[in-house]
Amino acid sequence: MTPRPVEHPRLPRGADWAALGDLALLDAPRLEPVILSRSLTPQALAERLAALEAAVREGAVLVGGFISRGETEAAKRLARLPGLRLIRLLPYPIALCHPGPGALRRIEEGHTLILSGFASGDGRLTRAACVQVNRWTLALCGRQPDTPAPSEPAPALREPPPAADDDPGAIFL
Numbered sequence: 001m002t003p004r005p006v007e008h009p010r011l012p013r014g015a016d017w018a019a020l021g022d023l024a025l026l027d028a029p030r031l032e033p034v035i036l037s038r039s040l041t042p043q044a045l046a047e048r049l050a051a052l053e054a055a056v057r058e059g060a061v062l063v064g065g066f067i068s069r070g071e072t073e074a075a076k077r078l079a080r081l082p083g084l085r086l087i088r089l090l091p092y093p094i095a096l097c098h099p100g101p102g103a104l105r106r107i108e109e110g111h112t113l114i115l116s117g118f119a120s121g122d123g124r125l126t127r128a129a130c131v132q133v134n135r136w137t138l139a140l141c142g143r144q145p146d147t148p149a150p151s152e153p154a155p156a157l158r159e160p161p162p163a164a165d166d167d168p169g170a171i172f173l
Helices: 023-027 042-057 069-078 101-108 127-140 168-172
Strands: 018-021 031-033 061-064 086-089 112-116 156-158
Touching: 018 023, 023 086, 023 112, 031 127, 042 061, 042 069, 061 127, 086 127, 101 112
Parallel strands: 031 061, 061 086, 086 112
Antiparallel strands: 018 112
8 A cells, every 4th residue: 555645625734645545534524633641630531532432433533643642542442443433643754654454454444544744754753743743633623723834853752653563553553
């Protein structure tokens, strides 16, 4: 599966978007953002996860970067839900994305769309990229105006992600 440049009315302006998967997920009537702060209390996290599970049962497409520890844990929990559809926004160029077998299967079945608005970069995770992914997530879900892509790279927070394997959370990689 080869990433391709894409345009869609819902994609925030000012970025060079590329995708793996079915753009029809962007046309879903309800896109639900998944942004889980590290500062959430366990109770607040449990409440948000319950709300996300309910949204999936109601047919919403989940949208997010699935980057933070809370988002990663949510990914593992949500991966088991029947009917899960999601859009993952990468914090690095899509050329650096190497989906594992589980993710490839979900992409081919039309359940997962992987997007990146970053045309260049070395894949190291930066705070600026994470903040931008959250802004794009909210914009895609109609929660705030879109914002332009960052113009300068920021210091890396961690190294590029490893290749995904076939565990339940790997559908997000």
